[in-house]
Amino acid sequence: MNVVRKEETYTIDDIYALPEGERAELIDGKIYYMAPPNTNHQRLVNYLSTEINLHIRKNGGSCEVFPAPFAVFLNKNEKNYVEPDISVICDPSKLDDEGCHGAPDWIIEIVSPGSKQMDYYKKLFKYRSSGVREYWVVDPDKNIVIVYNFEADTMIEYPFGEEVLVGIYEGFSIKIQ
Numbered sequence: 001m002n003v004v005r006k007e008e009t010y011t012i013d014d015i016y017a018l019p020e021g022e023r024a025e026l027i028d029g030k031i032y033y034m035a036p037p038n039t040n041h042q043r044l045v046n047y048l049s050t051e052i053n054l055h056i057r058k059n060g061g062s063c064e065v066f067p068a069p070f071a072v073f074l075n076k077n078e079k080n081y082v083e084p085d086i087s088v089i090c091d092p093s094k095l096d097d098e099g100c101h102g103a104p105d106w107i108i109e110i111v112s113p114g115s116k117q118m119d120y121y122k123k124l125f126k127y128r129s130s131g132v133r134e135y136w137v138v139d140p141d142k143n144i145v146i147v148y149n150f151e152a153d154t155m156i157e158y159p160f161g162e163e164v165l166v167g168i169y170e171g172f173s174i175k176i177q
Contacts, residue, residue, distance in 0.1 A: 009029035045067050113141075143161075145157070
């Protein structure tokens with residue numbers, strides 16, 4: 001007789017029950033613990049958030065930029081909770097005091113040694129299927145930015161030092177050194 005062990009399914013309540021200071025994400029009921037980001041990671045988050053905010057302000061845009069930690073409830077269920085490195089949300093009705101309910105328009109993840117599998121595979125699929133319009137994977141170890149424009153169904157890889165075109169804003173690009 002074969003015994004099949006049932007994998008435990010977690011909910012957003014389990015994320016909120018984590019000890020103070022412990023961070024994790026929840027994808028399809030499975031918890032993924034997050035290591036603290038390093039200095040270079042935080043420099044990239046700060047640089048990109050600043051560039052995006054400056055562009056939005058200069059052009060009178062209505063989108064808002066939220067760097068992590070910021071709660072994103074991707075689906076209307078209790079089994080998906082993520083904290084993207086940067087979330088850009090253009091629909092104010094998705095925002096409340098808890099975070100963003102639904103897919104942000106643009107998500108940027110900065111790859112860390114412990115997050116490669118999540119950023120390149122699990123989150124790519126989850127973000128695409130939940131309605132994110134654009135997803136950037138910024139990989140400082142490889143010095144590349146991979147831009148997934150889900151609306152146009154394209155994927156373009158840019159080396160650091162080149163202008164990276166932003167799909168959701170015409171005429172806007174960012175150069176990462």
